[in-house]
Amino acid sequence: MRRALLAITGLAASTTALVVFKAAPGTGQLAREVPAPAPTAAGKAEPAAGPDRKTPSGSPKPTRSAAGASRSASSAAPKRPAASPTGTAAAQPSASTIVGPVATNEFGEVQVRITVVGDRIVNAAALRLPRRTAQSDQRSDQVDSRYSGTVGMVVERQSADLDTITGATATSDSYRGSLQAAIDQAR
Structure with missing residues (x-):
């Protein structure tokens, strides 16, 4: 009887933990999107922090080291959407x-x-x-x-x-x- 009670309690605890971790803020599909870079006091755009950051190719984004902090402002500038042949920014399909x-x-x-x-x-x-x-x-x-x-x-x-x-x-x-x-x- 004691073993059955322990087994049921363990199953309930593990199920609860699974549900909590799956439903935790920041783990959903929408929460994994990379936020837009925020400008700093120096005017440069800093990339958003987070271990889930991905490059467009899907590989993990390398973290920024102290050596990489001295790169030029042009390479740190936020990317703009590609321009269409008419000169306007490419829009999402409506x-x-x-x-x-x-x-x-x-x-x-x-x-x-x-x-x-x-x-x-x-x-x-x-x-x-x-x-x-x-x-x-x-x-x-x-x-x-x-x-x-x-x-x-x-x-x-x-x-x-x-x-x-x-x-x-x-x-x-x-x-x-x-x-x-x-x-x-x-x-």
Whole structure:
């Protein structure tokens, strides 16, 4: 009985420690990003401290030694984003929302909206689906749940090449038609 109690207590303690260390501030993905260099009184930019610093190649950033402290101001200056051909700083890709045309079938209308960041589809949503009867409502829900969302088949496959939903062939075809037109507009 005593051994079982010790085993359970040890398991609970190790699990708690694991959760605490995993959830500790500064260990999450966002916390590992390197902060921007802060200017010092001398006007030079000092790199942020931290053992998790990485170079763009992914290798650990070497620490600064006393010998390296005398390097020139030009090499210590913060890096600027590369300029685009128009002369402006390169911008992060922004999200675009594209609405496909309404595709009509014998059960009703289907219309799809996609959200694209860069050249990736990050979300898909059905704006219109057939809802005339309980059966068409049920089948529309099946199509919507399989295709739409941030983890749906559209985002997974990054195309309109989707599996047909059994029993909802017309709605599936209309969804793919509106989706393909939206994808074509995005590119």
